[in-house]
Amino acid sequence: MSLLEVRNLSTRFKLIDHTVRAVDGISFSVEHNETLAIVGESGCGKSVTAMSLMNLIQAPGEIDSSSEIIFEGKNVLEMNDSELKELRGGKIAMIFQEPSASFNPLFRIGSQIAEALKIHQGAAKDEALVQAEKLLDSVKISEPDRRVKNYPFQLSGGMLQRAMTALAISCSPKLLLADEPTTALDVTIQAQIIKLLQDEASEKNMSIIFVTHDLELIDGFADRIMLLYAGRVFEQSTAPEFFDNPLHPYGEDLMNAIPRMGLFKDEHKLYTIKGQVPDEKSKPIGCAYAPRCRKCFDKCVNEEPPLFSVNSRNVRCWLFENKNLSTDGEDK
Amino acid sequence: MMTETVLEVKNLTKSYSLKAGGFSFSKERVHALSDVSFSIGKGKTLGLVGESGCGKTTTGRSLLRIIEPDRGKVFFNGSDTNFLSLPEKEMITERLKMQYIFQDPWQSLNPKQMVGRIITEAPLQHGLIKRENALEVSKKYLDIVGLPSEAARKYPHEFSGGQRQRINIARAIVMKPDFIVCDEPVSSLDVSIQSQILNLLLDIQQEFGTSYLFIAHNLSVVFYLSDEVAVMYAGKIVEKAPSRKLYEDPRHPYTKLLMAVAPKIDGKPVSLQPGQDGEVPSLTKLPKGCSFAERCPIASEECRRSIPPLKTVEFEHKVACFKAL
Amino acid sequence: MKKGSPFEIPWLKFRRNPLGMISLVILIILYVSLLLEGFLAPYNPSTKFEEKSFQPPHNIHMIHNGKFIGPFVYEYRMTNTFLKEYKVDRRQVHKLRFFVEGEPYKLFFFIPAKRHFFGTVDGAPFFLMGADRLGRDLLSRIIYGARISLTLGFVSVFVSLFGGLVIGGLSGYLGGAADWIIMRMAEIVILLPTFYFFLFLRSIMPSGITPAQKFLFITLILAIPGWAGSARSIRNWVLSLKNRDFVVAAQLAGIPKMKIIFRHIIPQIRNIIILDITLSIPGVILGETGLSFLGLGITEPSVSWGMLMNAALDVNILSHYPWILYPAITIIITVFSFFTFGYALKDAFDPRSQG
Structure with missing residues (x-):
C-alpha cells in the first residue's frame, strides 16, 4: 500500500465574482521512502495541493467532496479535529518558504521544538529540551546549546530554515511536505538545506513531497516528478525519465527556456515560450497550454486531453493519444 | 579594450551606521561596499553575481546615487567629471541617460497610474516629447517591448508579472539610455516568462547598443547574458573575468563554491564539500583578513591576517585570493 | 458601479453590509434634505x-x-x-x-x-x-440647522486634511530633522485636550464679526486640532511608501518632490484618506455642538444643531419642555450614521476580507 494516495483532488476558491479552480482533479500517490516533486509555475496549484493534503484549506477555499486523500489507509478529509491535530506535525510535517510561518516570534526556538515533542510524543519538559538541542545539532546548527535559548529573530534565514526543518522532523514524520523551502534562500544555503533533507529522509525512512517552481533544483533529488499547469496534472514521470526526455511539450519547452549553466548568448538562443500562464478567466476550452504550445493542433484547441499513459508515465497531451494503448496505465 | 567605455566606476564604497533613527548613536557600521571598481563598454553587459547582502544591489543603486555612496568615482560616457560629485540639478539631468530596471514588477509601477502615463512621465517632465504625442510614444515603446497598444490605457494591476516587467523595460528605454542597471529583472518571474524577458533585453541591446549592469544571484543566468562577470562577496569583487573564461576556469574558491552548488540538470544530487556549510559573515564585523577565509577549504594563516587584493592573474582575469594563481 | 473601476469590488462588498447600507441611505437623506431645506421645513427658522x-x-x-x-x-x-x-x-x-x-x-x-x-x-x-x-417651529429650525452642522463638518475636515496632507507628506518624504520637529509639534497638538483647545481658540476670536465670518472662524477652530492626527498617519504612510520602487523610479525620472508626493504617494492612500474623512466628520460635528451648546459657537441669527441644544442648558426648561431635546436625536443619528458608514467602508476597502 502506498503511504499516501490522492484521488481526484479538487480545490476551489469562491471569490466575490468568480470561482477559481486552483486544483482540478489531481490524482497521485507517494510511496514509502520516496521523494515526489510537484513542479509548476505560479498559479498552477502546487501550493494549494500541499495545503489540501493537510486539510488546511480555509474559506473562501474548499475541497471538493469527491476528493480523497488516503494517508496510511485513512481519509484525511474525513478526520475530525483532534485526529487532524495529531496528524499535522506528527506523521505529516510541513516546512514552508517562510520560516516565520512555523515559529512564534515571542518564544525561544528550543521551547517551541520542545512543545511539539510534548504534544506529539508526550515527552517530559526537561527531556524535551534536551532532545530539542540534539535535533538542532542534527540539522548542523552550530552551538546548539546556545541556539535553543535564541529567539527566532536572532537566527539567520538559513539557520531558521534548518531550525524549522528540525521542528518538522522532531516527531519522526512519515511524510514531509516541503513547500518551496529554499526559494528565499541563497544558493549555498539552498544546497545545504537540500542536502539536509536528503540525509534526513534516508536516515529516517521519510517520504518527501517537495513543491517547487525550480526544475533544476529537483534533478538528482526527486525520485518522481509531477508537472502541474493551470490546476491540472500535465505529466507524471520518474525524475530521470523526465529530465532525459520530457513527454509533454510544456516540459520540453521549460527545459529549453532555462538558461542552463554553460550556455552563452553568443552561441545559443533561449527558447521563448510565448504568452503567459492563463488565469481562471482566460483558461482555454481545450488544453490549457494550447495557446502557447508550438506543437498545438486543432484538437488541442477544441478539446481538453485526458491523462494518457505511456510506458508507465502519464501525460496530458493529444500527441500521445494513440500511444495510450501500449501499456495499462495507473489512470483509470 | 577597443570598445568605447560607457561607465567607469572607481573605488565605490558605502557603509551604513546602524542607528535606529532619531537621536540614537551607535559606532557599529555595516560595510556594504568596499572599493568596488569596474568599467562597462558600449553595448556590453557586466554581470554582477553574489548572494544576498554581498553588495550587488547597493552597487547598482549607489552608482546611480539612489543611495549616496561614501566615496568613489563614477565617470559616465567618457566625461572627466565625477558623476558622484555633481550638484543635484546637474546630476538629475545627467542621470536621465542611465536607467534602472527593478527586481519586483509588483512594486515598481505606480498602481494608480495608467501604463501610458508611466512610460511617458519622464520624457514629459523634461520636455523631450510633447503632451499631444505622449500616447503615440507610449504605444511605440509598448510595441518594442511586445505589448499591445491598448495597454497604454490600462492600469498595472491588469497585467501579469512578466508583462509588468516589459512595462518597466519600456519605461527605461523611452529615455534612450546609454546604460541600464538591471537589478534581478527575472528572478521573481516564472520560468516560462524568464526567457521572454532575457531575450527581450538581448534584442534591445542589439538594437540600441545599450550597456547593462546585470545584477543577479543566479549564476547560470549571469553567465548566459553577460560579456564579463564579476563575483561579489561581502561587499567586494573577488573575481572578474569574461563570462566564458570564468565558467571554464574559475579561480576563486568562492566562485567554485557558487558553481558547485548552483542547481543543474545533470542527474546528480547536490554535492557539498566538507566545510562548505558556512554562511556569509556579518558585515558589521568583517574579519581582519579575507572575508571568505572562514568558509574556505584552502585558507591559510596569511588569508586570515591580511586582505588579498584584486590582482590580474591572466589577461582580463582578476582574482582576489592569495591561493589562486 | 462601473466594471473594472477601482471601487467595483469595495462596492460589491459594501452592498452586503446592511448596517452600512442603512447608514448610507440615512446620510443621503440628510444631505438631500439639506438641499431641500426650504421645501421640507414648514416655516422659516426665524418666524416667531x-x-x-x-x-x-x-x-x-x-x-x-x-x-x-x-x-x-x-x-x-x-x-x-x-x-x-x-x-x-x-x-x-x-x-x-x-x-x-x-x-x-x-x-x-x-x-x-x-x-x-x-x-x-x-x-x-x-x-x-x-x-x-x-x-x-423646532422642526424647521432643525432642518435649517443641518445647513451649518452638516457642511461645517465637511469643510473643516477638508481643511484639516489638506493641512495634514501637506505637512505629513513633507514630513515623511523629507525625513530627518524636519520630520522630527514637525512630528513633535503634532504630538503636542494631539496631547492638548481638544475641547479646551477649542475654547482657547474661541477666546481669541474677534467680536463683532458677521455670521459668515463666524462660520469660517469656527470651521478653522475645529480644523486646527485635526491636522495633527492626519499629518501623523499620512506621514507614516508616506514613510512606508517613499522607498517603494515606483517612487524611486519617479526620482530617477527627475520628477520634483511635491509632484512625487501628490502624484505617486498620496494616490496610494486614497482609501485611507476617504476613511479618515468619514470617521473625522462626526468628531467635528460633536465639536461644533459642544461649542454652540455652551453658546460659544454659532449664534443667532444663524441656526445649528448645537445652538438649538443651547436651549436645553437649563434643567428647569428641559424638565418642563422636553421636546427641545429633539435636535439631540438628529445629532445622534447623524454621528452614528457616519461612524457606521465609515466602519462598513473600512471593511469594504480591506483587501483581506472577502465580504
Whole structure:
C-alpha cells in the first residue's frame, strides 16, 4: 500500500465574482521512502495541493467532496479535529518558504521544538529540551546549546530554515511536505538545506513531497516528478525519465527556456515560450497550454486531453493519444 | 579594450551606521561596499553575481546615487567629471541617460497610474516629447517591448508579472539610455516568462547598443547574458573575468563554491564539500583578513591576517585570493 | 458601479453590509434634505408665532366628532402665560395637507417658491416637534440647522486634511530633522485636550464679526486640532511608501518632490484618506455642538444643531419642555450614521476580507 494516495483532488476558491479552480482533479500517490516533486509555475496549484493534503484549506477555499486523500489507509478529509491535530506535525510535517510561518516570534526556538515533542510524543519538559538541542545539532546548527535559548529573530534565514526543518522532523514524520523551502534562500544555503533533507529522509525512512517552481533544483533529488499547469496534472514521470526526455511539450519547452549553466548568448538562443500562464478567466476550452504550445493542433484547441499513459508515465497531451494503448496505465 | 567605455566606476564604497533613527548613536557600521571598481563598454553587459547582502544591489543603486555612496568615482560616457560629485540639478539631468530596471514588477509601477502615463512621465517632465504625442510614444515603446497598444490605457494591476516587467523595460528605454542597471529583472518571474524577458533585453541591446549592469544571484543566468562577470562577496569583487573564461576556469574558491552548488540538470544530487556549510559573515564585523577565509577549504594563516587584493592573474582575469594563481 | 473601476469590488462588498447600507441611505437623506431645506421645513427658522412660546408638539388626529376628515390638528391655547401651559381646544380644527402654500423661500437656495412639503390649509401654526421659547417651529429650525452642522463638518475636515496632507507628506518624504520637529509639534497638538483647545481658540476670536465670518472662524477652530492626527498617519504612510520602487523610479525620472508626493504617494492612500474623512466628520460635528451648546459657537441669527441644544442648558426648561431635546436625536443619528458608514467602508476597502 502506498503511504499516501490522492484521488481526484479538487480545490476551489469562491471569490466575490468568480470561482477559481486552483486544483482540478489531481490524482497521485507517494510511496514509502520516496521523494515526489510537484513542479509548476505560479498559479498552477502546487501550493494549494500541499495545503489540501493537510486539510488546511480555509474559506473562501474548499475541497471538493469527491476528493480523497488516503494517508496510511485513512481519509484525511474525513478526520475530525483532534485526529487532524495529531496528524499535522506528527506523521505529516510541513516546512514552508517562510520560516516565520512555523515559529512564534515571542518564544525561544528550543521551547517551541520542545512543545511539539510534548504534544506529539508526550515527552517530559526537561527531556524535551534536551532532545530539542540534539535535533538542532542534527540539522548542523552550530552551538546548539546556545541556539535553543535564541529567539527566532536572532537566527539567520538559513539557520531558521534548518531550525524549522528540525521542528518538522522532531516527531519522526512519515511524510514531509516541503513547500518551496529554499526559494528565499541563497544558493549555498539552498544546497545545504537540500542536502539536509536528503540525509534526513534516508536516515529516517521519510517520504518527501517537495513543491517547487525550480526544475533544476529537483534533478538528482526527486525520485518522481509531477508537472502541474493551470490546476491540472500535465505529466507524471520518474525524475530521470523526465529530465532525459520530457513527454509533454510544456516540459520540453521549460527545459529549453532555462538558461542552463554553460550556455552563452553568443552561441545559443533561449527558447521563448510565448504568452503567459492563463488565469481562471482566460483558461482555454481545450488544453490549457494550447495557446502557447508550438506543437498545438486543432484538437488541442477544441478539446481538453485526458491523462494518457505511456510506458508507465502519464501525460496530458493529444500527441500521445494513440500511444495510450501500449501499456495499462495507473489512470483509470 | 577597443570598445568605447560607457561607465567607469572607481573605488565605490558605502557603509551604513546602524542607528535606529532619531537621536540614537551607535559606532557599529555595516560595510556594504568596499572599493568596488569596474568599467562597462558600449553595448556590453557586466554581470554582477553574489548572494544576498554581498553588495550587488547597493552597487547598482549607489552608482546611480539612489543611495549616496561614501566615496568613489563614477565617470559616465567618457566625461572627466565625477558623476558622484555633481550638484543635484546637474546630476538629475545627467542621470536621465542611465536607467534602472527593478527586481519586483509588483512594486515598481505606480498602481494608480495608467501604463501610458508611466512610460511617458519622464520624457514629459523634461520636455523631450510633447503632451499631444505622449500616447503615440507610449504605444511605440509598448510595441518594442511586445505589448499591445491598448495597454497604454490600462492600469498595472491588469497585467501579469512578466508583462509588468516589459512595462518597466519600456519605461527605461523611452529615455534612450546609454546604460541600464538591471537589478534581478527575472528572478521573481516564472520560468516560462524568464526567457521572454532575457531575450527581450538581448534584442534591445542589439538594437540600441545599450550597456547593462546585470545584477543577479543566479549564476547560470549571469553567465548566459553577460560579456564579463564579476563575483561579489561581502561587499567586494573577488573575481572578474569574461563570462566564458570564468565558467571554464574559475579561480576563486568562492566562485567554485557558487558553481558547485548552483542547481543543474545533470542527474546528480547536490554535492557539498566538507566545510562548505558556512554562511556569509556579518558585515558589521568583517574579519581582519579575507572575508571568505572562514568558509574556505584552502585558507591559510596569511588569508586570515591580511586582505588579498584584486590582482590580474591572466589577461582580463582578476582574482582576489592569495591561493589562486 | 462601473466594471473594472477601482471601487467595483469595495462596492460589491459594501452592498452586503446592511448596517452600512442603512447608514448610507440615512446620510443621503440628510444631505438631500439639506438641499431641500426650504421645501421640507414648514416655516422659516426665524418666524416667531405670538402666544406660542414653548407650545408642545401637536398631536395629529384623523377623526373629528366621530367623522373621518383626514389628518388635522386641534388648536392649542395658552392658559398660563407664566408657566407656558397649553390646553387643547377641541372645537377649532386645522386640516393638514401636503404641498400647501406658505412662507416664501428659495428652492435650492435660488428659485423663489412658496409650496412647502406639508402644512395647515388655513395657515395656522403647526408644530410637529413643538416650539421654542420665542414660539419658533423646532422642526424647521432643525432642518435649517443641518445647513451649518452638516457642511461645517465637511469643510473643516477638508481643511484639516489638506493641512495634514501637506505637512505629513513633507514630513515623511523629507525625513530627518524636519520630520522630527514637525512630528513633535503634532504630538503636542494631539496631547492638548481638544475641547479646551477649542475654547482657547474661541477666546481669541474677534467680536463683532458677521455670521459668515463666524462660520469660517469656527470651521478653522475645529480644523486646527485635526491636522495633527492626519499629518501623523499620512506621514507614516508616506514613510512606508517613499522607498517603494515606483517612487524611486519617479526620482530617477527627475520628477520634483511635491509632484512625487501628490502624484505617486498620496494616490496610494486614497482609501485611507476617504476613511479618515468619514470617521473625522462626526468628531467635528460633536465639536461644533459642544461649542454652540455652551453658546460659544454659532449664534443667532444663524441656526445649528448645537445652538438649538443651547436651549436645553437649563434643567428647569428641559424638565418642563422636553421636546427641545429633539435636535439631540438628529445629532445622534447623524454621528452614528457616519461612524457606521465609515466602519462598513473600512471593511469594504480591506483587501483581506472577502465580504
